[in-house]
Amino acid sequence: MSNLLKRISGPEDLKGLSMDELETLAGLIREEIIQTISSTGGHLAPSLGAVELTIALHRFFDSPVDKIVWDIGHQAYAHKILTGRLERFHTIRQTGGISGFLKRKESIHDVWEAGHASTAISAALGMAKARDLQGEDYKVVAVIGDGAMTAGVAFEALNNAGHSKNDLMVVLNDNSMSISKNVGALSIYLGQLRSDPTYSRMRNDISSLVRKIPRFGDAMANTADKIKDSFKYLVIPGMLFEELGFKYFGPIDGHNLADLESVLNSASKVKGPVLVHVITHKGKGYKYAEADAANFHGPGPFDIVSGKIVKKPAAPSYSSVFGSALVDLAKEDQNITAITAAMPDGTGLSAFQKEFPDRFFDVGIAEQHAVTFAGGLASSGLKPVVAIYSSFLQRAYDQVLHDIALQNLPVVFALDRAGIVGADGETHHGIYDFAYLRNIPNMVIMAPKDENELRDMLKTAVLHDGPISLRYPRGSSQGLEPKKVEPLEIGKAEVLKEGKDITLVAIGSMVYKALEAAEILKEKGIRATVINARFVKPLDIETISHWAKKTGKVLTIEEHVKMGGFGSAVLEALSAQKISASTRVLALPDEIIEHGDTEELLHMQDLDAEGIVKQAMELLYSAGNKKWFRGSTKAAEK
Numbered sequence: 001m002s003n004l005l006k007r008i009s010g011p012e013d014l015k016g017l018s019m020d021e022l023e024t025l026a027g028l029i030r031e032e033i034i035q036t037i038s039s040t041g042g043h044l045a046p047s048l049g050a051v052e053l054t055i056a057l058h059r060f061f062d063s064p065v066d067k068i069v070w071d072i073g074h075q076a077y078a079h080k081i082l083t084g085r086l087e088r089f090h091t092i093r094q095t096g097g098i099s100g101f102l103k104r105k106e107s108i109h110d111v112w113e114a115g116h117a118s119t120a121i122s123a124a125l126g127m128a129k130a131r132d133l134q135g136e137d138y139k140v141v142a143v144i145g146d147g148a149m150t151a152g153v154a155f156e157a158l159n160n161a162g163h164s165k166n167d168l169m170v171v172l173n174d175n176s177m178s179i180s181k182n183v184g185a186l187s188i189y190l191g192q193l194r195s196d197p198t199y200s201r202m203r204n205d206i207s208s209l210v211r212k213i214p215r216f217g218d219a220m221a222n223t224a225d226k227i228k229d230s231f232k233y234l235v236i237p238g239m240l241f242e243e244l245g246f247k248y249f250g251p252i253d254g255h256n257l258a259d260l261e262s263v264l265n266s267a268s269k270v271k272g273p274v275l276v277h278v279i280t281h282k283g284k285g286y287k288y289a290e291a292d293a294a295n296f297h298g299p300g301p302f303d304i305v306s307g308k309i310v311k312k313p314a315a316p317s318y319s320s321v322f323g324s325a326l327v328d329l330a331k332e333d334q335n336i337t338a339i340t341a342a343m344p345d346g347t348g349l350s351a352f353q354k355e356f357p358d359r360f361f362d363v364g365i366a367e368q369h370a371v372t373f374a375g376g377l378a379s380s381g382l383k384p385v386v387a388i389y390s391s392f393l394q395r396a397y398d399q400v401l402h403d404i405a406l407q408n409l410p411v412v413f414a415l416d417r418a419g420i421v422g423a424d425g426e427t428h429h430g431i432y433d434f435a436y437l438r439n440i441p442n443m444v445i446m447a448p449k450d451e452n453e454l455r456d457m458l459k460t461a462v463l464h465d466g467p468i469s470l471r472y473p474r475g476s477s478q479g480l481e482p483k484k485v486e487p488l489e490i491g492k493a494e495v496l497k498e499g500k501d502i503t504l505v506a507i508g509s510m511v512y513k514a515l516e517a518a519e520i521l522k523e524k525g526i527r528a529t530v531i532n533a534r535f536v537k538p539l540d541i542e543t544i545s546h547w548a549k550k551t552g553k554v555l556t557i558e559e560h561v562k563m564g565g566f567g568s569a570v571l572e573a574l575s576a577q578k579i580s581a582s583t584r585v586l587a588l589p590d591e592i593i594e595h596g597d598t599e600e601l602l603h604m605q606d607l608d609a610e611g612i613v614k615q616a617m618e619l620l621y622s623a624g625n626k627k628w629f630r631g632s633t634k635a636a637e638k
Contacts, residue, residue, distance in 0.1 A: 035304070037299070038301060055078070067112075069120045069123050069142045077089075100595065115426070117148040144171070166273065169268065169274050175293075314479065316476070326338060326352055339384055347414070371404060388413070391428050394433075397436055414470060418559070421598070422596065446468070454472055459485050463487055495547075500529075502619065514557050555584050559587075
């Protein structure tokens with residue numbers, strides 16, 4: 001590692017570097033990011049594209065006194081390196097290591113943390129308002145990508161900021177794509193700004209020429225400003241940002257440090273809200289990421305020399321199983337449509353997009369719109385399938401309730417990345433969907449134990465005349481041979497194993513772990529019934545009640561938070577039936593679950609076979625069944 005990079009312990013160390021040294025530093029930062037992410041995986045391409053921008057921001061502004069608010073954190077790896085985390089950068093996204101996103105408790109330079117896009121401008125405006133109310137004078141800068149700018153919350157913030165007139169800088173980091181290629185009118189608009197330098201050149205030329213006129217030059221300056229601003233309506237359609245109340249600077253080359261510093265200097269002198277439009281190249285400095293920014297947006301470990309991502313397991317991912325199953329169903333039913341919020345690749349819908357382009361809709365980073373748009377399709381006789389990550393659907397709760405469920409519209413919600421998602425951490429763990437969907441009237445909630453059951457549930461969903469959801473985990477499926485796809489009876493569980501001592505009621509990803517636990521218990525002389533619940537709502541209370549009465553002990557198991565989840569539903573149902581079986585809920589606690597290896601995180605919460613056995617033994621012991629413990633109460637209590 002170069003001594004130059006080692007010399008940077010914080011943003012203040014950038015101030016005395018020459019422009020040549022800064023350019024060298026940018027290359028060294030890129031090398032560090034590429035080297036590290038090739039081993040750990042992470043958000044490579046967006047962070048490579050923002051290196052010079054990060055250097056310029058930290059060199060010009062005085063963080064943490066000045067507030068730099070990063071949207072999401074996909075582009076913030078250089079920020080981490082420049083703010084004292086170089087020595088720990090190799091631990092990024094690892095259990096116990098630094099986060100892949102911004103974390104306030106991790107650094108005083110991380111003033112805002114978010115894993116869902118488009119919040120930076122709102123947060124920055126709040127900070128600017130607080131600054132003014134408290135009589136302080138620091139700068140506030142929001143850095144947001146062009147993909148994030150497609151979301152409604154970003155426009156709400158722009159509208160409010162333009163009206164407020166508070167001093168605020170928004171840096172639009174425009175690399176022409178978010179994770180997948182951007183869509184929508186704003187993407188077209190920004191494309192026009194990128195491709196036509198005429199506006200900026202004409203503004204500068206008019207000002208320069210007028211000021212050169214002897215005697216009259218300075219006196220005509222104000223008039224000239226009005227004239228040159230009028231050209232924006234002739235050259236650039238709409239001039240959206242200035243109409244919203246922002247002074248617009250750009251577009252400028254986001255990899256030219258001298259230009260960046262010059263524009264930041266000019267923009268910072270303007271009173272009121274300003275927007276600096278910066279053009280960057282996603283993946284810059286690594287040819288494979290430059291050529292394929294989508295696949296290198298957030299790759300797993302990869303070989304630096306060849307650019308080949310480390311081979312994935314042979315079993316297909318749940319996302320790809322879902323995508324191919326939906327294509328098969330859509331071939332049989334022309335009313336099936338698919339909707340994504342800027343994630344066709346991540347949700348497995350790329351095949352559907354290719355096969356049925358007229359029935360595929362990418363609405364951009366706009367989950368609320370995606371859900372209500374689906375409602376409009378459903379109300380007109382179509383069968384929309386909305387594929388969204390579990391944690392992202394949280395953003396559209398009101399639309400699910402108000403626009404879909406209250407009208408009982410047949411919209412299918414396919415919730416990808418359900419449960420613990422590993423390295424992306426707390427902002428992306430899909431561990432709340434049972435709770436936030438279960439209390440919605442008319443909603444059916446399913447979770448498959450494997451890929452074959454996912455296919456069955458998807459067919460069940462598209463045949464259902466009302467709102468329905470199925471959730472499935474990130475990563476590889478079980479690797480089963482496909483079977484004939486058949487719809488399920490809604491609300492009917494599946495008894496996989498019968499036993500007389502305890503009932504294990506598992507849902508989704510926990511079913512096979514429960515079966516594994518049952519085999520371990522069998523070796524201890526304990527016979528466990530294993531139920532694959534399949535449905536959280538409606539719950540198969542008949543089956544669960546039967547086995548609860550028969551064994552007298554019930555352990556529910558779910559990859560979801562305990563409060564309001566599947567276990568809560570079982571407890572409510574058993575209480576309503578006046579069944580007094582000893583019952584324990586094995587689920588995630590009411591606390592933030594950090595990032596890390598998925599299996600390690602599950603093990604820490606007893607959500608693996610070993611943990612299920614431990615919880616089952618404790619339940620049996622507490623219920624008075626001590627015959628399996630051979631008189632060792634200490635061992636049982638452990």
